[in-house]
Amino acid sequence: MAGKRKSKSSPSEASPSNSASANKLKRTEEPIAKEEVAESMEKTVSSPRKLKGKAAAVKDGEEPEAKFLGKPVKDTEARKRWPKRYLGKKKQVSGPNNSNQDEDEIQARGHYIKAEVDGRNIFDLYDDAHVQAGDGNEPYVCKIVEMFEAIDGTLYFTAQWYYRSPDTVIKECATIDRRRVFLSEIQDVNPLDCLVEKLNIFRLSLNVDQDEKSKLISTCKYFCDTTYLLPYSTFMNLPEENIQTGSDDSTISSEADVDRACEVNSEGADVDKACQDNSKVAQLCPVRECGKPEVTLLDLYSGCGAMSTGLCLGAQLSNVNLVTRWAVDVNEYACQSLKLNHPETEVRNESAEDFLSLLKEWRKLCFYFNLVETKDSENDQFDFFETEDEEEEEEDGDSGNDENDSDDPEFEVDYILEVCYGDPNKINKRGLYFKIRWKGYGDDEDTWEPIDGLGHCRKAIGDFVSQRYASKAFPLPGDVDVVCGGPPCQGISGFNRFRNTQQPLEDEKNKQLIVFMDFVQYLNPKFVLMENVVDIVKFSEGLLGRYALGRLVGMNYQARMGMMAAGAYGLPQFRMRMFMWGARPTERLPQYPLPTHDVVVRGVIPTQFEGNTVAYDEGGPVQLERKLLLEDAISDLPAVENSENRDEMPYAGPPQTEFQRFIRLSKEYLLGSSKDESLHKMLYDHRPLELNADDYARVCEIPKRKGANFRDLPGVRVRVDNKVEWDPDVERVYLKSGKPLVPDYAMSFVKGSSSKPFARLWWDETVPTVVTRAEPHNQAILHPVQDRVLSIRENARLQGFPDYYKLCGPVKERYIQVGNAVAVPVARALGYALGLALKGSAGVDPVFPLPEKFPNIQCQIHSASSEDDA
Structure with a gap:
């Protein structure tokens, strides 16, 4: 079953490779790392827990280098607060560093709230502290959330770790104040004498003016304003109840927060609830009513507008009126397509960096003429x-x-x-x-x-x-609610033989990633959604993806990163892409919508970021819709010839599948301006790239059956190793033009091992991804039973474009627009998640399930609206 993940011991940089033949998505993570905390914190040095401490059982007559002070916590109170240490059923293995011993099972003789290390350093429960890192490395930073003596006399403390920026997924890819640390949920047990010194970490809200923040942190050694959670590389607001600016007490996670409230002589606390919720950090944000006021969107690198179209359609399903007010792209024909379908949008056909410069100059003009x-x-x-x-x-x-x-x-x-x-x-x-x-x-x-x-x-x-x-033709800072876009990073493409693997940010072909983040910094939108190919987290150890996340965090945005497969949201293609959310501290950080459909996995999921794949846990109950196939998407479209040149034509008949019925719905109905579930009347762009006479003759010779390709042509022989060679017993066939029926490049493609040249797709198959070029020389793009390549509209169907969406430009340009687009169903699902965040109703977890039968919930919304009107 697709869309599921399995747990494993390491929460990040997962190592198992993904099989191309597997037909399920997997996601790996573990919220609380134990045996592999060093890996989970993405450190290159050893874990504090694996350091050999000196605080083992003390021999008679010796003065311990680490000891507890005062009386132990009362037995009844200790058992209530730390019940796992008093189970009485686990065998205690002597020694503080026994690798076979589960730290959660270490049984306690008693718990304490004060300790002394090296005869001079006094630590209280819930203090922040430096912890020795060994090998001369910079000490770790932690919160002390437990102090206890084991039944064999060994003295321990439990650390809840803070991350420095290099310890997180960002690593060294962004400039972030070295004093800034991030609260994690990672906890583990360490020998007491690993403690080095007490710290006072200054903690404050992420939503603090930069000038004010600079004053507040001017003299502190460390400050903390963000929680870092391993699932989906998430950076979030600190829990509001733990932000105590000016206090010597530093921030702690939900379980530790409950513990701190329970002092030695307390009457008790709801520890059971804390234990149940210890895998979550509660984010307290004010819920705000969004209603139907317009929410503005800027679509950068917009192409023909697929991403913003999907976002607006999805937001509509969550009852939010998201409108693409501005769009920018360098492709003239893509801009024409976007303007045709979105007349309300100010479309700019220029480079993104020129548009950013224009916005800055425009702001000056508005000042000059006393408008602001x-x-x-x-x-x-x-x-x-x-x-x-x-x-x-x-x-x-x-x-x-x-x-x-x-x-x-x-x-x-x-x-x-x-x-x-x-x-x-x-x-x-x-x-x-x-x-x-x-x-x-x-x-x-x-x-x-x-x-x-x-x-x-x-x-x-x-x-x-x-x-x-x-008319707000050009947005000023504060005018834009949402910025979305997929900055092109051609410098990471596998087709680029001169890629800069060491310093990809210095490659001119990757500079649009920097420009995109400069837009965010200048406009300061409430929400950011960046899309890109998965190579952004594969190339050069994911440096560009880490940089993008680091830029958002450095600008005081909440952020998270996930990878989503288009097929998992109801399309007959796989098409994995990376999506990165950003949200200002005043907003809810949007979640990732979990898959709705089974999918055939194609290609390789990046190993280091396998845990960022948006998927369900393996083993849990989940009902996914069956995977969609080519027949589901295009079987209702009329037959056309290789030479078809009409841009509009009538449908050949009614829709045959649920997918076809939904994709034919009218624009007015999908955008909520009409409650009439009407279908679009005309079919646009159902014309193929016209092949030249030689290629057309070759296509006509390809059998109309599953798996057919150039290997079925006369003169080609397949060896036992599945590579092709010329058949010496068959005379080579030539076309009327004098060129061979089987071209040499087909025989030599991928050293003769590929079956893609002039290959037919079949009704019960899916495609890896929709491409921008429609030539059949090295890819499977032939129609199952018609002698032509897939038409523009058929490719658009595979990308989830509504049939009402009409494209502009020459045929080749329209293929490019479709192939470069974000799959509309993925953008729609993300738009729904954005709508929830805009209304303040997004959940705390990084993922959430979409409503049943999403996106076919339109009629339910209209029905509810009708009842409200009545």
Whole structure:
């Protein structure tokens, strides 16, 4: 069964490899590491627990180097607070470092609340402390959550560990204050004399102004404002009840928090509940009502808009009105497709870095024209039009506001059309430009002019800025609720033979990852969702993925990282991708939606991050929908020829499967503007890439049966090792053009071991992933029973695009748009999770189950809305 994970002893950097033939997802993690705490903390040095302490049983007459002070906790109280130490049924094995002994089973003679180490260091229960690391390494940092004497006289303490940044999944991939530590849930038992010194860790809320934080932490040795949890590499707010800024007591986890409240003479506490909840850290966030006000989304590297479309559809299912207000992409045709399907969106066809520069300049313009307030210290930055000529005019008493005051009266500005940042005139002069409509001239005479030459156009520019500011054409910091995007990282592609494996962030082809995070830093959205190929956590030991997570954490965002397979959400392809959530401290950190469908696993899941795969636990009860196959997705589409050139056509008949019925639903119904469960009327983009005459002739010779490919053509022989060779007994066949029926490249592809050239898909199969190129030379993309490649619409169906979604551009460009897209069902499921977080109802766990029959819950929502209206 797919979508399930199994437990294993190490919670991160899991080692078992994934079999390509397996048809189930696995996720591995263990919330509390015991025998492998060093691995779980991702340290390169030994665990404190594995250090040999000196605090074993003390011989008569010796002064111990570590000892407990005061009387032990009363027996009845100790048994109530630490029941696992008083079971009385486990055999005690002598010695503090016996590897066969489970630390949870070490039986206690008594518990204490104060200890002395090396005759000078006094430690109280729940103190923070340094713990020796051995081999001259920097000491570990922990919270002391238990002190006890074992029945053989050995003295122990239980540590709850803090992580430094290099100890986490981030490692050294981001610049984070070295004094910042992260509270974990990892606890283990150590010899008492491993304690080095007492610490006072300054703890504060993650939601603190940076200037104020700098003042608060100016003199501290360590500070803590974040919890780090191993499942899905999660960074979250500290539990609110444990944030005690200014106190000497530092933050502890839920179990320890209950314990601290239970002092020696206490009346008792609900320890049983703490034991039940010790695998969770409660995040206390105010629940806020979202209702139907518009929630704004910026889609970076948007392509044709699949990711934002899915997010908006999913948010709608959680009753949140998420709207893509802005989108940016360098592909002209993708921008046209997005604008066609999202007329409400301000679509920018430019590079992301130019758009970011434009937003910064736009903010200055808004300050200049008094549309927004600014700090006094910033006023001097915005003298766009102060030239020497203007200063002279002002001295002569001329206001300089005459719109037509120009050195050349033949050219007068009529009005401003557009603004951009870059070099639109291709003259190697980058900066802020305005597109001018000249009075008395048509649109073919419009020109881009740099702002430093438009001092005489201040009124026209002011009118333009005021109008665009009122319509929020360009977001200012604070205007964007959600930023999403998949920054291209072509420098990690396996097709790039010159990849920089040592310093991938210095590769120009990977710089968009930095640009994406710069957007987040500038706009400070409430939520962030970044998507990328799984190579981002495979290449160079996952350095780019670690960097992205570290940037979010460094900007005081909550964050987590997961990998999701498109097929697990109802598609006949596997397509594993990485998705990273970010949320400001004032918001709930969105969860990952668990799979809804069984899936055939294709390819390899990154071993180091196998535990980040979004999946159910193995062994638990779960009911998944059956895996979807090619027939489920495309069997209702009409037959078309290789030469088909219509962009619109009628359907051949009614939908044949639930998938087909749902994907045909109208845009109005899916977006909630209509309660009529109507189907879309016309079929768009159901045309294939037209093959040349030779390739078409080859395709016509491929048998129409499962598994057919070029190997079935005359003249090809398959050896016992499954590699191909020319059959010496068969004369080679040639086409009318004189070229061979079986091309040489098909025989030599992957050294003759591949069966993909000119291969047919079959109805009961799935595909590994939808590709951007439709040539059949080295991939299986032929229709099962028609002599052509899969059409644009068939690929779009495999990606989950609603049938109403129409694409623009040449045929090859439309294939590229579909192949580069985020699978819409995955984005829809994530949008639903985002909607829950926006409403403050997201859970604490990193994953959650979607509603039954998701996303086919639309009718339930409409039914509920109708009852509310009544």
